[in-house]
Amino acid sequence: MPASRSPAQPPTPSPAPPPAAAPREPGAVPVADYADSSPRPVPAPSVTVSTPAKPSAEPTDAPRLSVERLNAYFGASCAVHNVSVLLPDRFVTAIIGPSGCGKSTLLRCLNRMHETLPLARVEGQVLLDGQDIYGRAVNVTAVRQHVGMVFQRPTPFPTMSIRDNVAAALLTAGDRPSRARTDEIVERALRRTALWEEVKDRLRDSAVGLSGGQQQRLCIARALAVEPEVLLLDEPTASLDPISTQKVEELVYELRRDMTVVIVTHNMQQAARVSDRTAFMLAGELVEVAPTTTLFTTPRDSRTEAYITGRFG
Amino acid sequence: MTAPSPAASPAPPARWSGVYPAAARAGKLRRRHAVNAVMAGLVGVAAILATLPLVIVLFYLLKQGVASLQWHFFTNMPKPVGESGGGMANAIVGTLMLIGTASVIGLPVGIGAGLYLAEHRGSRLANTTRFLADVLNGLPSIVMGIFAWQILVRPVGHFSAWAGGVALAAMMIPQVARTTEEIVRTVPVSLREAALALGYAHWRTSLTVVLRTATAGVVTGALVAIARIAGETAPLLFTAFGNQFWSTSLNQPVAALPLQIYTYALSPYDDWHSQAWAGALVLIALILIISLIARVATRGRFATASD
Numbered sequence: 001m002p003a004s005r006s007p008a009q010p011p012t013p014s015p016a017p018p019p020a021a022a023p024r025e026p027g028a029v030p031v032a033d034y035a036d037s038s039p040r041p042v043p044a045p046s047v048t049v050s051t052p053a054k055p056s057a058e059p060t061d062a063p064r065l066s067v068e069r070l071n072a073y074f075g076a077s078c079a080v081h082n083v084s085v086l087l088p089d090r091f092v093t094a095i096i097g098p099s100g101c102g103k104s105t106l107l108r109c110l111n112r113m114h115e116t117l118p119l120a121r122v123e124g125q126v127l128l129d130g131q132d133i134y135g136r137a138v139n140v141t142a143v144r145q146h147v148g149m150v151f152q153r154p155t156p157f158p159t160m161s162i163r164d165n166v167a168a169a170l171l172t173a174g175d176r177p178s179r180a181r182t183d184e185i186v187e188r189a190l191r192r193t194a195l196w197e198e199v200k201d202r203l204r205d206s207a208v209g210l211s212g213g214q215q216q217r218l219c220i221a222r223a224l225a226v227e228p229e230v231l232l233l234d235e236p237t238a239s240l241d242p243i244s245t246q247k248v249e250e251l252v253y254e255l256r257r258d259m260t261v262v263i264v265t266h267n268m269q270q271a272a273r274v275s276d277r278t279a280f281m282l283a284g285e286l287v288e289v290a291p292t293t294t295l296f297t298t299p300r301d302s303r304t305e306a307y308i309t310g311r312f313g
Numbered sequence: 314m315t316a317p318s319p320a321a322s323p324a325p326p327a328r329w330s331g332v333y334p335a336a337a338r339a340g341k342l343r344r345r346h347a348v349n350a351v352m353a354g355l356v357g358v359a360a361i362l363a364t365l366p367l368v369i370v371l372f373y374l375l376k377q378g379v380a381s382l383q384w385h386f387f388t389n390m391p392k393p394v395g396e397s398g399g400g401m402a403n404a405i406v407g408t409l410m411l412i413g414t415a416s417v418i419g420l421p422v423g424i425g426a427g428l429y430l431a432e433h434r435g436s437r438l439a440n441t442t443r444f445l446a447d448v449l450n451g452l453p454s455i456v457m458g459i460f461a462w463q464i465l466v467r468p469v470g471h472f473s474a475w476a477g478g479v480a481l482a483a484m485m486i487p488q489v490a491r492t493t494e495e496i497v498r499t500v501p502v503s504l505r506e507a508a509l510a511l512g513y514a515h516w517r518t519s520l521t522v523v524l525r526t527a528t529a530g531v532v533t534g535a536l537v538a539i540a541r542i543a544g545e546t547a548p549l550l551f552t553a554f555g556n557q558f559w560s561t562s563l564n565q566p567v568a569a570l571p572l573q574i575y576t577y578a579l580s581p582y583d584d585w586h587s588q589a590w591a592g593a594l595v596l597i598a599l600i601l602i603i604s605l606i607a608r609v610a611t612r613g614r615f616a617t618a619s620d
Contacts, residue, residue: 113510118435145512155507159525169511222511 064089064260065230070124072105072114079105081284092252092261094275096268102284103264107232111147112140148223152235154215156207163203165218169226189221193251213244233263249274268308272296280304378590386591391557394582401592403559407567412543414478419485420535427493428519446487455547457484462551474567477553481542492534496527532611540600546571570596
């Protein structure tokens with residue numbers, strides 16, 4: 001197991017990574033090891049349904065990501081105020097809310113990107129598989145390799161080819177995989193994002209030659225190449241056309257099989273299409289979190305109801 | 314709105330016809346076109362005037378210097394007055410040595426400083442450095458020369474090529490730092506964030522993503538600085554000092570094209586005058602060749618942030 005990738009206190013060491021389709025027992029933490037040579041079995045595509053596959057979704061015993069009393073500050077102003085939420089494994093959780101409610105800030109706190117901004121400060125805990133990523137001796141870059149992020153605007157590295165873009169994150173770990181292994185990983189990541197057929201003949205070409213939707217899928221493939229446990233998506237389809245949006249949403253829907261997905265979106269319909277659980281934030285506070293169909297049909301809080309019925313937004 | 318009259322072709326709305334009669338409207342339009350043409354012409358003339366000095370200099374250099382530009386110019390040492398066939402081989406090699414030494418010291422320090430200034434914009438060290446770099450950029454080169462003499466030549470007891478290189482590097486560093494900072498700042502923050510989110514450490518983000526994206530601009534800045542120091546004479550007067558003989562040692566005085574041109578141009582001999590012109594031509598050609606090589610060598614296959 002590459003030592004430079006794990007946080008300071010490694011979780012229960014598992015000798016072999018389990019197959020992807022096997023149900024996980026609570027507490028078992030298979031750290032994805034990209035040096036493993038056995039290919040991960042690609043699950044058969046499920047029937048596309050208009051409602052999420054788990055309508056009565058409740059968190060499992062061991063949530064992948066657990067946010068506890070999180071406060072995020074920009075200088076003196078508090079953008080996220082005392083938020084506690086459980087983000088369960090193999091679920092897609094959507095965070096919705098009006099502009100400026102702190103949902104992007106909350107997302108950025110989950111992989112320690114918030115602190116890269118000047119005068120930014122975080123208080124509270126975010127537990128990834130039981131360990132606080134804001135702990136004292138935690139390696140920040142290792143956290144970011146376990147919790148991947150895709151931003152609103154596609155950002156392929158302009159000086160690298162498509163193949164090198166997808167393989168970009170692989171270069172940072174202690175043991176760089178061989179060229180053949182890297183090609184395998186690149187192909188697998190591109191297949192998962194349904195980009196392989198479109199770019200397999202031009203892997204050496206510049207990444208900026210792709211269309212916007214393709215670039216965003218490339219960024220998702222780049223984030224998936226190191227097989228993170230959690231994938232964070234910050235309004236990934238905000239700058240895309242409807243066809244690309246649909247492809248990205250289908251991709252997010254399939255990713256739930258393998259990892260925890262948290263998606264921030266200002267589009268309520270997208271949250272309803274894609275997510276299993278939805279959290280509503282308002283002015284830095286977490287108002288309500290519930291299974292998606294429950295939140296959109298019978299919200300408990302009046303503010304939630306006002307937002308989803310369009311009285312403000 | 315009233316229907317347009319059959320006589321007028323693009324009839325404006327009726328409400329304007331009371332403000333500007335049709336004839337005045339046409340007159341105003343013509344005047345606007347005329348003013349536009351005059352301004353465009355003036356700007357074009359300004360562009361031509363800006364390039365005119367360069368064109369005139371090159372033309373004059375070619376005219377005066379090409380006569381002396383024979384093979385022996387590049388292979389022979391300077392000969393005593395009266396003997397024909399002298400050359401500037403040692404000066405050409407000396408200039409290359411000085412540029413090389415100055416670049417080896419100045420470019421890494423300058424680019425590193427520029428990267429620091431861009432990444433830590435608000436810190437006190439960055440602000441102080443930026444201010445001092447701007448001041449140093451305006452420092453007269455003769456002041457740099459005597460300063461370098463005081464600390465690099467006098468303790469050692471003799472002139473040397475490395476002292477010249479260091480003096481030139483000291484002039485190069487502030488310029489490279491500032492241009493690098495400006496270029497690196499154009500790399501969008503989103504690119505840096507994308508690299509950080511992948512698990513890149515801060516230094517790796519700076520070196521592999523930011524600097525690579527800004528390569529073309531950084532190279533331009535470096536070339537401008539090299540072109541400037543290649544022609545500096547004043548610092549070399551007190552450090553490298555010039556040398557009539559062949560020398561490739563860093564610890565000895567070394568000839569340089571600007572010094573040689575200076576010496577020859579001040580002399581009363583016609584042969585030396587034309588050699589000075591040829592030397593000037595060779596100096597400019599040298600800078601051009603260095604620029605071309607650097608451009609081709611760092612030409613990325615793909616677009617950069619500025620494209």
